Amino acid sequence: xxxxxxxxxxxxxxxxxxxxxxxxxxxxxxxxxxxxxxxxxxxxxxxxxxxxxxxxxxxxxxxxxxxxxxxxxxxxxxxxxxxxxxxxxxxxxxxxxxxxxxxxxxxxxxxxxxxxxxxxxxxxxxxxxxxxxxxx
Numbered sequence: 001x002x003x004x005x006x007x008x009x010x011x012x013x014x015x016x017x018x019x020x021x022x023x024x025x026x027x028x029x030x031x032x033x034x035x036x037x038x039x040x041x042x043x044x045x046x047x048x049x050x051x052x053x054x055x056x057x058x059x060x061x062x063x064x065x066x067x068x069x070x071x072x073x074x075x076x077x078x079x080x081x082x083x084x085x086x087x088x089x090x091x092x093x094x095x096x097x098x099x100x101x102x103x104x105x106x107x108x109x110x111x112x113x114x115x116x117x118x119x120x121x122x123x124x125x126x127x128x129x130x131x132x133x134x135x136x
Contacts, residue, residue: 009022
């Protein structure tokens, strides 16, 4: 495959440090969930996954010649098993509007986007990901 883009993030201090990007002026104060003002890796993953998925859905809409406006929500849960056994679970929910498509057609497009999205491909078989949609 041909590389289209590369970025690099640098983090100092883990969940209680700072994070920055080599190709942007974005710097984030990292905080563990519920410990104060700042952001945590799960929030950043949710934003990235939602953006990637909504873009993948745009590709699917073009391929299937289906038109609707979409908003994608990503709920990311940090799970803890025994001891230091941590994992993630994700729920992706698409809200569709401004369309003549049926709820079933929209759900099929959402499921197809789950096959196209690079984040979905990267997590497949590693974490639980649910996809759903609603027509407004």
